[in-house]
Amino acid sequence: MAEHAANGWIGARLLRKEDARHLIGSGTFVADIRMSGLQDVAFVRSQMAHAKLRGVTKPERYAKRVFTHADLDAPQIVQAGPELSNFRQSPYPALASDKVRYVGQTIAACVAPTRAQAEDIAEAVTVELDELPAVVDVVAAARPDSPRLFESWPDNLYIKSTVTEGDVASLASAPVQVKRQFKMNRQATVHLEGRGVLAYWDARLNELVIYLSTQGAHVMRHGLAMALGLPENQVRVIAPDVGGGFGGKNRLMPEEIAVAALAMKLGHPVRWIEDRREHLLASVHARDHYYDLTIWADREGHLLGLAGDVYIDSGAYSLWPTGSFMEASMAARNLPGPYQMKHLKVNTFTVATNKAPMGPYRGVARPGACFAIERAVDEVAREIGREPVDVRRLNLVASHQLPYRTAGGLLLDTGDYHASLETVVGMVDLPALRKRQAAGEPDGRAIGVGFAFYTEQSGHGAAEWTKRKSRVVPGYESANARMLPDGSVLMHVGIQNHGQGLETTLSQIAAHELTLDPAAISVRYGDTAAGPFGFGTFASRSIVFAGGAVAKASRELLEKACRIGAHLLQTDVANVRAEHGAVHGPNGKVTLAEIARAANIRQELLPMGEQPLLEVTATYEPGDSGGVFSYGTHAAVVAVDPDTGKVEILDYAVAEDCGTIINPMIVDGQIQGGIAQGIGTALYEEVPYDDQGQPLATTFGDYMVPCAPEVPTVRIAHSVTPALCTEYGVKGVGEGGAIAPPAAIANALCDAFRAIGAKFNETPLTPRRVSDAVDRARNGGTAS
Amino acid sequence: MLTVTLTINDDEQTHTVEPRTLLADLLRDRCGLTGTHLGCEHGACGACTLEVDGKATRSCVVLAAMCEGRSVRTIEGLRDDKIMEVLRRHFHQLHGVQCGFCTPGMLVMARDILRRHRKPTEKIIRHELSGQVCRCTGYANIVAAIGAAGAELDQGASS
Numbered sequence: 020m021a022e023h024a025a026n027g028w029i030g031a032r033l034l035r036k037e038d039a040r041h042l043i044g045s046g047t048f049v050a051d052i053r054m055s056g057l058q059d060v061a062f063v064r065s066q067m068a069h070a071k072l073r074g075v076t077k078p079e080r081y082a083k084r085v086f087t088h089a090d091l092d093a094p095q096i097v098q099a100g101p102e103l104s105n106f107r108q109s110p111y112p113a114l115a116s117d118k119v120r121y122v123g124q125t126i127a128a129c130v131a132p133t134r135a136q137a138e139d140i141a142e143a144v145t146v147e148l149d150e151l152p153a154v155v156d157v158v159a160a161a162r163p164d165s166p167r168l169f170e171s172w173p174d175n176l177y178i179k180s181t182v183t184e185g186d187v188a189s190l191a192s193a194p195v196q197v198k199r200q201f202k203m204n205r206q207a208t209v210h211l212e213g214r215g216v217l218a219y220w221d222a223r224l225n226e227l228v229i230y231l232s233t234q235g236a237h238v239m240r241h242g243l244a245m246a247l248g249l250p251e252n253q254v255r256v257i258a259p260d261v262g263g264g265f266g267g268k269n270r271l272m273p274e275e276i277a278v279a280a281l282a283m284k285l286g287h288p289v290r291w292i293e294d295r296r297e298h299l300l301a302s303v304h305a306r307d308h309y310y311d312l313t314i315w316a317d318r319e320g321h322l323l324g325l326a327g328d329v330y331i332d333s334g335a336y337s338l339w340p341t342g343s344f345m346e347a348s349m350a351a352r353n354l355p356g357p358y359q360m361k362h363l364k365v366n367t368f369t370v371a372t373n374k375a376p377m378g379p380y381r382g383v384a385r386p387g388a389c390f391a392i393e394r395a396v397d398e399v400a401r402e403i404g405r406e407p408v409d410v411r412r413l414n415l416v417a418s419h420q421l422p423y424r425t426a427g428g429l430l431l432d433t434g435d436y437h438a439s440l441e442t443v444v445g446m447v448d449l450p451a452l453r454k455r456q457a458a459g460e461p462d463g464r465a466i467g468v469g470f471a472f473y474t475e476q477s478g479h480g481a482a483e484w485t486k487r488k489s490r491v492v493p494g495y496e497s498a499n500a501r502m503l504p505d506g507s508v509l510m511h512v513g514i515q516n517h518g519q520g521l522e523t524t525l526s527q528i529a530a531h532e533l534t535l536d537p538a539a540i541s542v543r544y545g546d547t548a549a550g551p552f553g554f555g556t557f558a559s560r561s562i563v564f565a566g567g568a569v570a571k572a573s574r575e576l577l578e579k580a581c582r583i584g585a586h587l588l589q590t591d592v593a594n595v596r597a598e599h600g601a602v603h604g605p606n607g608k609v610t611l612a613e614i615a616r617a618a619n620i621r622q623e624l625l626p627m628g629e630q631p632l633l634e635v636t637a638t639y640e641p642g643d644s645g646g647v648f649s650y651g652t653h654a655a656v657v658a659v660d661p662d663t664g665k666v667e668i669l670d671y672a673v674a675e676d677c678g679t680i681i682n683p684m685i686v687d688g689q690i691q692g693g694i695a696q697g698i699g700t701a702l703y704e705e706v707p708y709d710d711q712g713q714p715l716a717t718t719f720g721d722y723m724v725p726c727a728p729e730v731p732t733v734r735i736a737h738s739v740t741p742a743l744c745t746e747y748g749v750k751g752v753g754e755g756g757a758i759a760p761p762a763a764i765a766n767a768l769c770d771a772f773r774a775i776g777a778k779f780n781e782t783p784l785t786p787r788r789v790s791d792a793v794d795r796a797r798n799g800g801t802a803s
Numbered sequence: 804m805l806t807v808t809l810t811i812n813d814d815e816q817t818h819t820v821e822p823r824t825l826l827a828d829l830l831r832d833r834c835g836l837t838g839t840h841l842g843c844e845h846g847a848c849g850a851c852t853l854e855v856d857g858k859a860t861r862s863c864v865v866l867a868a869m870c871e872g873r874s875v876r877t878i879e880g881l882r883d884d885k886i887m888e889v890l891r892r893h894f895h896q897l898h899g900v901q902c903g904f905c906t907p908g909m910l911v912m913a914r915d916i917l918r919r920h921r922k923p924t925e926k927i928i929r930h931e932l933s934g935q936v937c938r939c940t941g942y943a944n945i946v947a948a949i950g951a952a953g954a955e956l957d958q959g960a961s962s
Contacts, residue, residue, distance in 0.1 A: 034895055041903030042891040044838020044878035048904065051837035133832075135823060211842045211850060211938045212904040262840075262904030263938050295843040518902030518939045684898045688940060692901060695941030719847035719936070727932040732943040756941075 028527040029747055032684045033537060036522045046260040049215030049232045049292065056287040057217070060278055061137035063127040063144045064301065065119035068155070068373035068712025069168070070148035072115050075127050078143035085144055086128045088114040091280045094246045097271065100342035101488035106178045109169060109371065111336035113246070113276040119148065120168050120335035121375050122714055123301030125273050128281060130289060153373045153712030157309055157332035161370045168335060168371045177333055177369040178344060182351040184426040185362035187326040193315035197398045202781040203387040203761065205307040205332065205706045206699075208380045209724055212262020213293030214302060216275045218282035226253045229279055230290075233258045234269040234515050235555020238491055240547045242271040242339050243279055258545035261517035265696065266379035267303040268517070269557050270338035299717045304706060305380030307332035308350060308387035314395045315362075320403050320410040322396070324362025324426070325354055331369045334376040340490040343377040344369055348487065349384035352427035356392040357436050357472050357650065358414040363426040373712040379557060381696055382757040385473065393471040393762035394780060397769060401776075407766065408444055408470060415440065415472070431474060431648050434676050434740045440472065442674035442736050443652040452656065456771075464658040466669070467771025471762035472652045475677075477751025478563030478742070480644030493554035495638040496564035500529065500572035502580070502633035504619040506600070506612025508533065508540045510572070513553010514565035515545055519753060520685040521561060525569045527681055528746075532573035534597045535611065551636050559751025562681060563647065567639035567746040575635040580614045586626035587617065642744035649750040651675030653694075653759040657767040664790030666702055666768065668729075671760075674736040678750035686752050687735055693756020695730045701761040703729070705783050723783075772796060809870045811836070812880030820867045827851045827862035830877060838878035838907045842936065849935035852908035852915075853877045859915035878907035886914050889955055893948035901939030909935050913949045922957040925950060 040046050063075070063085075077085040096110045115126045127144055131137035152166040159165055160175045168175055190196075217230040227249060233239050236256040244251040261268065278291045293302065312327035329350050333343040347367035355363055396414070400407040416423045418435040425431060452468050460466060476483075481494030499511040510529050516522055521544070526537040533540070544550055553565070577597055584602025585592040587609045594604055601608040617624035618633045625631065641647070656670040673690060680686050703723035707715045716722040741748020761782045768779040768789065777796035781788060808817045811834060820829060825844075830836040830853075839862055842850030846864035853862050854876040862875075881887045890913050893899070900906050909932075916923060916931045923931070928949050929942070937945060 035898065035900065037903065038895045038900045041900050041906045042894060042910070043882055044836075044907040046903045046906075047837075048840070050841070051831075053835065053837075135821070135828075209938055210902070210904075211848065211936060212840070212902070213842075260903060263902040265938070295845065295848075520901070688898050688901060688944065691941035691943050692939045693941075696938070718845055719843050720845070724936055724938070726934070726936060727929040727942040727946060730942050732946070733941070 028531040028537060030680055031527060031682065033523055033527055033682055035520050036526065037520060048212050048260045048262050049217055049230050052217055052230055052259070054219065054288045058130050058132055058287060058289050059134040059137045060281065060289055060291040061129050061134060061141045062125045062274065063129065063141045063146060065115065065122055065124040065126055065148070067119060067148050067150050068122050068153040069151040070119050071151065072117055072119055072126065073147035073149055076145040078140065081140045081143065084130050084140055086281060088112055088116040091277065092284060094276050094280050095248055097242055097245050097339045099339035100177065100337040101344045102490055103178065103488050106344060107172050109177070109336045111273065113273040113280065121373050122712060123375060125277065128277050130281065130285065134292070155372060155708055155710055155712050157330045157370050157372060160372050161330060161368045168373065175371045177337065177342070177371055179366065179368050180348065182363060182365045182427065184428070185324060187324050187362045187364040190315040190324050190362055193323050194318050195316040195399060195402055196313060197395065197402055198313045199395060199398055199780060201310040201391045201394055203306045203308045203390055203700070204782060205374070206305050206380065206704045207299050207706055207722065208265045208267030208303050208305060209298070210263030210265055210267055213295065213298050214268060214272065214274070215290070215292045216278045217288060217290035218279045219288035220282055220286065226255050227279060227283060229254065229256045231256050231258055231275060232261050232268055234261070234264040234517060234557055236515060236545050236547050237513055237552045238340070238554055239271060243276065246271065246276045247279055247283065255548045258515055261515065264517045265381045266305065266383065266557060269555065270303055270378045272338070295719060296717050299706060299722050300714055301375050303338065303378030303380070304334060304375045305377060306387055306700065307377065310391040312391060312395060314399060316399045318403060320399060320405050320413050322358050322360040322399065322414045324360050326364040329365055329367045331367065332372050332374065333369050334372060334374040336376045338376050338378050345487060346377065346384045350388045352429055353385050353388035354392050355426040356389065357416050357431065357474055359416055360426055374708055381693060382754045385758045386697065386700055386761055389471060389473050389758050390762045390765065390782065394765055397766045401773065408440065408449065411440055411470065411472060412437065429476065430645050433742060434650050435738065436472065436650060438738060439650060439652045439674045439676060443470065443654045443672050446672040446674065446734060446736060447654045447656055447670060460658065464660050465771035466656070466658050467767040467769070468654060468656050469763045469766025469770055470652060470654050471759040471766060473650065473755060473758040475559055475649040475751065475755040475758060476646040477559035477649055478641055478745055479558065479646030480640045482644040483646055491554070493560065494644060495640045496568045497551040497553050497636065497638045498565065498568035498572040499551050499636045500576045500634065502576060502611065502615045504616050506539070506610065506615045508535065510540055510542045510569060511550035512542060512544050512565050512569065513551050514561050515555040517556060519556060519561060520682065521565065524562060524681045524685060525565060528566050528569045529573045532570055533577055533611070535600050559753045562749050563641060563745050563751055564639060566681065566749055567641065568637055570746045571639050572635045572637035575637055576633055579633060580611055583614045583618055583625060583629060584609050587614065587624060647678065647742040647745055647750045649675065649677040649752055649755050651755060653763040655760070655763040655767045657764060657771060659768060659771050659789060661793045662790060664786035664788070664793065666784060666789060668698065668731050671731050672734040675755065676738045676740050677752040677755065678742045679739060679748035680737070681749060689752050690735055690756040691733050693754060694733050694760055695725055697757040697760025698730055698764070699725045700782055701764040702783050805868050807868055807871050809872065810874040812876055818867065822866070822868055824867045825863055826865040826867050826870055826875070829867040830862065836877050836879050840904055840907060842904065849912060850905050850908040852911045854911060859912055878911060881914070886917055886956060889952045890914060890948065893951040897944045897948040897951065899940060899945040899948040905935065905937040909937065909945060916949060917953050917956060922953045923950065
């Protein structure tokens with residue numbers, strides 16, 4: 020039974036509509052689609068990081084089943100990255116043409132009735148490569164004397180830029196100066212369902228149908244149509260159930276273009292289902308930030324400014340549409356965090372290396388920036404001998420200062436940052452923890468507590484994305500509300516659900532506006548042939564944008580229903596109101612179902628001049644498109660074995676504010692799930708490369724993801740400060756959980772070993788890194 | 804090619820398979836039982852967990868040929884199962900599902916835990932789940948749902 024909140028369906032803990040099919044194994048993911056004549060694709064991939072491609076020899080017996088760059092009907096190379104003239108182009112062919120630039124790059128596609136047979140053929144293909152020096156270290160790669168990935172470039176920089184505010188030179192004589200390096204290593208996005216694509220030519224409709232595991236079917240159709248040289252009305256992209264994305268399914272990828280091109284050529288359906296090895300090798304990689312920073316403060320701990328260099332190891336190519344440029348600019352702009360420092364100068368270097376291309380991953384850039392600034396704040400606190408919490412109290416933007424433009428140029432909108440900090444300090448009982456630390460642990464482990472504050476820009480539209488020179492500007496979302504003759508509602512949205520529960524939350528919003536039960540509303544998405552254009556789910560944008568569009572479409576539909584209802588009740592529209600699925604007048608009511616019947620199939624009942632149908636398509640963008648900021652403070656309590664370096668999280672608490680909540684159950688689920696991924700970044704997940712550019716984690720035996728024993732049940736406290744410019748005051752919540760854990764956990768480790776000054780400035784904090792850091796500190800060094 | 808006769812969800816079937824054919828691929832590609840998901844294909848993520856002769860088993864590291872004479876039960880074959888009915892209800896009520904990809908394997912493993920442990924503690928559940936990867940939920944609600952199902956089944960058994 021659905022649970023109603025006091026405010027109608029807004030805020031109700033409605034159980035999810037999506038669950039029923041998944042609980043009986045009846046979800047439909049791309050790999051579950053069966054089609055007669057379907058054949059599988061296996062790719063031949065580069066085994067070298069950097070090489071000239073001399074030739075591909077096909078096994079004679081299977082020559083017609085192997086396709087190289089020359090065999091595909093020349094898919095276009097789509098320009099990727101921001102629309103900035105100084106952003107260098109890195110043409111990325113679907114199948115390598117003259118060079119390979121990372122281990123795992125696609126060279127040939129092999130087609131066979133089963134994947135196993137396709138892999139047999141792939142193994143029999145011979146590839147001739149002339150090895151070139153591998154470019155692996157990001158800082159060395161940025162130097163002018165480094166071997167280059169692209170001959171036409173003067174160096175390996177996609178772009179460099181500087182973010183400046185105030186005058187950091189004026190801080191030269193500041194009493195406290197802390198210089199540190201921080202590193203957040205390379206990760207994969209690891210959605211449990213790998214990528215997947217199935218394509219065939221539909222002769223009846225004269226169009227290419229592409230089933231794609233994606234976060235945004237409409238944008239991908241645009242990119243695929245450009246790559247294939249087809250008009251967009253001959254490309255239909257369908258995203259069925261999508262088994263997680265986290266950013267990893269939001270870029271146009273070479274395998275997808277190759278499979279679509281093969282479908283056009285072969286005349287039967289073909290598919291490629293990514294396996295886990297391919298995922299870790301050649302899917303979207305993320306993070307890989309290196310910070311070399313100086314932070315200045317006064318003796319009390321007032322932060323004055325910050326300067327330094329940020330290197331982003333972007334891998335071998337830019338992925339369409341945006342590349343990884345946002346990593347650098349967002350990292351730089353988020354470095355001042357929620358603090359009142361006035362001076363900032365950050366040089367950013369977005370660097371090409373012989374590694375898999377970088378894309379977005381939950382939190383995009385902010386986990387790295389948060390790690391750097393929150394670690395730096397703790398370092399300042401140690402330097403002046405104060406509690407890290409006190410230094411935060413001193414520097415956090417106060418609620419009376421909001422809206423506040425940070426030195427990074429972000430306009431923080433609403434909230435009470437101090438309250439969030441105090442709440443979480445109370446939740447973990449800091450004084451009690453200090454006593455426990457002083458007493459020591461009977462098992463010899465060290466206990467530490469760490470705090471980290473984050474903000475999560477969400478719901479940003481045209482103003483923000485045009486500033487970023489984005490190739491595609493996701494400035495709105497759309498909804499098509501259609502009331503059928505029996506009064507049931509189809510709500511087609513341009514957004515894509517892939518675990519966020521949007522079938523549930525968007526139906527709550529529609530139900531709230533239409534005065535219906537959510538059960539009467541069916542939310543549909545993920546088919547470019549059915550729904551209006553939309554951008555998809557990323558950047559914590561869905562509830563702000565798609566929620567707004569659904570609210571607007573529903574309201575406009577209800578307005579028309581009220582006009583028809585008033586006519587049926589023989590009264591003026593000013594005298595009617597909608598309530599409980601009916602339009603009520605002074606002398607009775609008429610249900611929405613009766614109104615829908617009139618509008619759809621009994622036009623003689625309509626008022627004069629009223630058009631038939633109850634159908635509205637609406638787009639929505641918040642009043643201020645610079646974004647609204649969710650925020651919160653994380654606190655981690657850890658126990659660490661100093662000899663083995665094994666870290667156990669004893670307690671994890673969050674005090675957050677994401678504005679008005681549509682469904683509290685789903686919000687808590689997003690926070691808990693985001694924190695689990697943040698714990699992965701902090702302690703476990705890494706794709707290391709050796710100095711030949713060979714990736715060293717290509718199975719779940721080498722790439723550790725946190726499981727149930729490693730992820731505690733997070734204690735969550737909410738406060739609600741509604742946004743001023745969004746429907747109902749909502750803000751996004753999808754990414755926040757993943758932003759702060761690396762910072763909070765690293766700060767907790769530093770706290771645990773503060774007596775010996777061990778520093779934990781590189782993630783993931785594996786047992787090796789932790790025990791090495793303790794060892795170094797014990798032997799007298801404190802270098803990071 | 805080999806011939807293998809096995810019982811799948813109470814139905815005895817004979818299939819001709821390659822020696823290398825995985826049990827998971829036989830079920831998904833030949834029997835249309837796509838509720839068994841493949842998340843890693845090297846026995847590490849648990850998404851493909853099903854039952855062979857009543858034991859939770861990873862079907863991505865079992866060859867179809869090894870299942871001669873055995874009884875296989877997939878998520879599709881557990882729709883009327885009493886324990887599964889209780890688990891599904893608690894997974895739903897406690898929000899133990901997000902994208903749904905790990906869910907079938909997670910449920911089969913959860914059922915296995917409840918058959919081996921009467922009213923398991925949180926610690927036991929977390930330990931027993933350590934081979935099941937979920938990337939969305941952060942496990943908390945899954946652990947809680949299994950605990951709640953265990954408590955309910957225990958009460959049902961003792962009353």
